[in-house]
Amino acid sequence: MYEVIYMKADYEPWWLFEGWEQYIVEKHVFENEAEAKSFLDSKLMELRKIFPKEKNKDEKYWAFWSEKEVCFCDSCDDDLQIYHGLIWNETQQTI
Template sequence: MYQVIKMYGDFEPWWFIEGWEEDITDKLVFENYEDAVLAFQKEWTDLASRFPKEESKGGMMTAFWDEADQYWCEECDEYLQRYHSLLLLEAKEDSKKKDLAPRVRPCKLKKGNCVNY
């Protein structure tokens, strides 16, 4: 099973910061990879036409953004960029959602403590 996931949040999708699921705005589920790739490509084309900035990692994770789409983070004491993200993931049918710790703000991440850095 495969999922095409759309997200809107203040970090790029490849970080998979705890609580990343909170930023999901849409999820499409497919039984076969080919159908999932077609849906991903369609969504990618739509987002690319609407946002001037784009960065991809691993081929199937892309963040799109407009530099004007930022918000003030009181906790961070700075403006944070918002991203429209698109992912294609293979879904494990037996995976269960576990209780998650409070989400860490991107501005609080430190290079030495981040497993994805």
């Protein structure tokens, strides 16, 4: 199985902090790797058109952002960057 996960949070997707699942915006599951990669490529192109900044980690995680999109953190009394993240996940299917 192959998953493409789109999340939006105030940290990059590779951190996967506890509770990261609450920031999932979309999750797509595929049985076919080619279909999954095609979908991933289309999402990457879509986000590249919207956001000027991008960072990749291990060809499994992508973060996109615009310096204009921030949220205020009450506990740290500062603005935090908002990241749009894509995660590529391959899971073993058990029979």
